[in-house]
Amino acid sequence: MWLKYFALSLLVSASIVQAENPLATKDQKELDELSKSLLTEKSLDGLREKARQQYVKSLRKYHVQLTDEVNKDLDIAMDELVFSSVQKAVNNDPSNPKVYWTDTAKRTHDWFGLNVPGGRYSYDNPDCIYRIIPVSNKHKYRIRGRRFGNGTADQSFSVINNPNSQGTVAALYKQDLKVNDDGTYEIIISPGKKEGQNHIKSDWSAKQVFIRNNLGDWSKETPDELSVEIISDSKKKFTKKRSRKDILKDAEKGLKQSIFFYGFGALDVKTLSQPLNHLPNPHQSSLLGTLTSQAQSFSHFKLKSDEAFVITLTSGKSSYWVLPVTTMGLLTQDPENNIVSFNPYQSAQNKNGSYTFVLSAKDTGIRNWIDTSKLSQGTLMVRWQGLPKGDGTAKSIQLYSQVVKIDELDKVLPSETERLDKDGRQRQIEQRRREYQRIHFQ
Numbered sequence: 001m002w003l004k005y006f007a008l009s010l011l012v013s014a015s016i017v018q019a020e021n022p023l024a025t026k027d028q029k030e031l032d033e034l035s036k037s038l039l040t041e042k043s044l045d046g047l048r049e050k051a052r053q054q055y056v057k058s059l060r061k062y063h064v065q066l067t068d069e070v071n072k073d074l075d076i077a078m079d080e081l082v083f084s085s086v087q088k089a090v091n092n093d094p095s096n097p098k099v100y101w102t103d104t105a106k107r108t109h110d111w112f113g114l115n116v117p118g119g120r121y122s123y124d125n126p127d128c129i130y131r132i133i134p135v136s137n138k139h140k141y142r143i144r145g146r147r148f149g150n151g152t153a154d155q156s157f158s159v160i161n162n163p164n165s166q167g168t169v170a171a172l173y174k175q176d177l178k179v180n181d182d183g184t185y186e187i188i189i190s191p192g193k194k195e196g197q198n199h200i201k202s203d204w205s206a207k208q209v210f211i212r213n214n215l216g217d218w219s220k221e222t223p224d225e226l227s228v229e230i231i232s233d234s235k236k237k238f239t240k241k242r243s244r245k246d247i248l249k250d251a252e253k254g255l256k257q258s259i260f261f262y263g264f265g266a267l268d269v270k271t272l273s274q275p276l277n278h279l280p281n282p283h284q285s286s287l288l289g290t291l292t293s294q295a296q297s298f299s300h301f302k303l304k305s306d307e308a309f310v311i312t313l314t315s316g317k318s319s320y321w322v323l324p325v326t327t328m329g330l331l332t333q334d335p336e337n338n339i340v341s342f343n344p345y346q347s348a349q350n351k352n353g354s355y356t357f358v359l360s361a362k363d364t365g366i367r368n369w370i371d372t373s374k375l376s377q378g379t380l381m382v383r384w385q386g387l388p389k390g391d392g393t394a395k396s397i398q399l400y401s402q403v404v405k406i407d408e409l410d411k412v413l414p415s416e417t418e419r420l421d422k423d424g425r426q427r428q429i430e431q432r433r434r435e436y437q438r439i440h441f442q
Contacts, residue, residue: 021441022146022148022222022223022224022225022226023101023129023223023441024111024112024441025099025227027098027099027100028099028100028101028112029112029114031087031090031091031098031100032111032112032114032116033112033114034090034247035083035086035087035090035116035119036114036116036117038086038089038090038244038247038248038251039082039083039086039117041248041251043248043252044082044085044086044248044251044252044255047082047252047255047256047259048078048079048081048082048255050256050259051078051081051082051255051258051259051263052074052075052078054259054260054263054264055074055077055078055263055267055328055329056074057263058263058264058267058268058272059267059272059328061268061272062268062272062273062300064272064300064328064377065377067376067377069374069375069376070327070328070377073327073328073329073331073333073375074328074329076118076327076329076331077121077327077329077330077331078329079117079118080117080118080119080120080121080331081121081255081258081262082255083117083118083119084102084103084119084120084121084258085251085252085254085255085258086119086251087100087102087119088102088132088163088164088250088251088254089247089248089250089251089254090247090251091132091133091134092134092163092208092247092250093134093242094134094135094136094138094139094207095136095138095139095230097133097134097135097141097228097229097230098133098134098228099131099132099133099211099226099227099228100131100132100133101129101130101131102119102130102131102132103119103120103121103124103128103130104118104119104120104124104129104130104440105118105120105124105126105332105334105335105336106118107440107442108336108442109437109441109442118331120331120332121258121262121330121331122261122262122266122330123266123324123326123330123379123381124324124326124331124332124335125214125322125324125341125383126324126332126335126340126341126436127153127214127215127216127218127322127341127343128212128213128214128215129212129213129215129223129439130210130211130212131211131213131226132163132208132209132210132211133208133209133211133228134207134208135159135189135202135206135207135208135209136202136206136207137190137191137202137203137204137206138232139190139230139232140188140189140190140192140230140231140232141188141189141190141209141228141229141230141231142186142187142188142189142228142229142230142231143157143186143187143189143209143226143227143228144184144185144186144226144227144228144229145184145185145186145187145224145225145226145227146183146184146185146224146225146226147179147183147184147185147224148183148221148222148224149183149220149221149222151174151179151221151224152174152213152214152215152216152221152222152223152224153214153215153216153217153221153319153320153343153345154173154174154212154214154216154319154320154385154386155173155174155177155212155213155214155224156171156172156173156174156211156212156291156293156385157171157172157173157177157187157200157209157210157211158170158171158209158210158211158212158291158292159171159189159200159201159202159206159208159209160206160207160208160209160210161205161206161207162207162257163207163208163210163254164254164257164258164261164262165257165261165265166210167205168291168292169201169202169203169205169206170200170201170202171200171291171292171293172187172198172200173293173386174319174386175319175386176197177197177198178196178197178198185198186198187199187200188200188231189202189206189209190202190232191203191204191206211226212291214320214322214385215439216320216343216344216345216346217345218345218346218432218435218436218438218439219435219438221439222439223439262330266330267328267330267379270298271298271299271300271330271379271381272300274298274299274300275299276300276301276302277299277301277302277303277309277401277402277403278299278401279297279299279311279380279382279399279400279401280297280298280299280399281297281394281395281397281399282295282296282297282382282384282394282397282399283295283296283297283394284296284387284389284394291385292389293385293386293387293388293389294383294384294385294387295316295318295383295384295387295393295394295397296381296382296383296384297380297381297382297399298379298380298381299379299380299401300328300377300378300379300380301359301377301378301379301380302376302377303359303360303361303372303376303377303403304376305361305362305376306362306405306406306407307360307403307404307405307406308358308359308360308362308364308403308404308405308406308409309358309359309360309401309402309403309404310356310357310358310359310401310402310403310404310409310412310413311323311356311357311359311382311399311400311401312350312354312355312356312357312398312399312400312401313354313355313357313382313397313398313399313400314353314354314355314396314397314398314399315344315353315384315397316384316387316393316394316395316396316397316398317386317387317388317393317396317397318384318385318386318387318397319385319386320343320344320384320385320386321343321344321382321383321384321385322341322342322343322382322383323341323342323343323357323370323380323382324340324341324380324381325340325341325359325370325371325372325373325378325379325380326340326378326379326380326381327375327378327379328377328378328379330379333373333375334373335436336432336433336436336437336440337429337432337433338371338373338429339369339370339371339428339429339432340370340371340373341370342355342357342368342370346432347368348367348368348417348418350414350416350417351414351416354398355368356368356413356414356417357369357370358370358409358413359372360372360406361373361374361375361376362406363425364406364409365419365420365421365425366409366413366417366418366419366420367417367418367419367420367424367428368417368418369420369425382399384397
């Protein structure tokens with residue numbers, strides 16, 4: 001039974017389930033069922049192994065030890081990578097577009113009676129509800145949405161030319177989205193002339209709308225209700241219905257691309273090529289899954305049992321940021337039950353406005369402790385969002401990092417650093433679990 005977070009509301013479209021859950025749609029159920037059924041296809045097994053080989057190749061290139069923990073994390077990452085490719089494929093018909101929630105951890109609760117596996121890839125964000133809509137320049141689309149309260153900490157609708165590399169064609173951001181007094185809004189996507197403030201111009205290369213709802217305050221914020229329809233000439237809507245074979249072919253193609261873009265591009269070029277135990281200055285890009293309004297810093301760490309990685313950052317001109325710790329498979333480890341990420345709403349702030357975090361396998365008693373989940377080595381992608389597109393404002397962000405012996409933390413931490421005892425940590429974990437379940441409707 002769905003949790004009752006909201007009063008009975010007006011439906012945005014017929015596909016929205018009238019159960020206060022903006023993610024629980026009829027389309028979601030059908031697409032999840034189809035995705036699960038395709039996992040039995042043997043042709044995906046060979047590609048899964050090729051993906052693993054590429055990840056291992058990247059790790060070995062930089063002399064990363066393939067310990068039991070790393071191999072276990074890679075196995076989990078490969079399972080989720082395969083499912084993510086299937087999820088993208090089942091909602092890949094621009095003549096029959098649907099809104100589909102993807103790139104999320106395994107749903108541990110009852111979801112339409114389904115046990116839906118995780119489908120994350122390449123630096124998931126526990127704060128973010130990701131949804132996708134297939135598009136083409138042959139059609140004109142209307143997205144109908146409904147915002148709850150003041151909305152989420154950050155929000156974006158990106159038209160991209162590849163579901164895997166995510167080259168941005170055009171985008172609409174929260175600060176530019178015109179919303180009615182009752183929280184409803186409409187967005188038009190077409191290659192034609194601009195049609196009002198909420199118009200996203202597509203082109204011949206447009207393949208997908210990638211939607212992000214970043215939830216900062218997990219106790220209050222809720223992802224928007226969304227639906228989509230084609231509003232151009234109805235005669236163009238009807239194409240041959242895709243067969244299971246067609247969808248599987250798309251999944252195989254997407255998985256092959258994922259092997260390159262994530263196993264080589266994200267893991268090797270973006271991450272492991274950076275100096276060990278050092279976060280470089282953030283930069284902006286429109287490639288490999290990054291927002292044009294986002295700055296990011298990639299790194300990887302390797303720590304001894306008596307060491308911690310201390311990170312201090314500022315918000316700069318961003319409206320939202322997130323600092324997650326990820327495995328060598330580029331996934332957060334059980335983000336519901338482990339403190340593997342912080343955003344500004346969850347963090348204790350220093351007197352000068354900056355934020356300092358201590359990343360380690362051992363609980364250091366620091367409030368802003370990031371749990372590596374017992375891992376001695378892993379990866380990082382820090383994101384700052386809400387920045388103007390590529391105008392140099394990433395330079396307004398300050399970022400410092402260093403490895404410190406745990407018993408010498410007091411020498412480098414601000415004097416006002418908040419600490420927690422064992423009971424306080426347990427309350428922090430319980431609050432995270434409760435609020436994570438809220439935003440994922442568990």
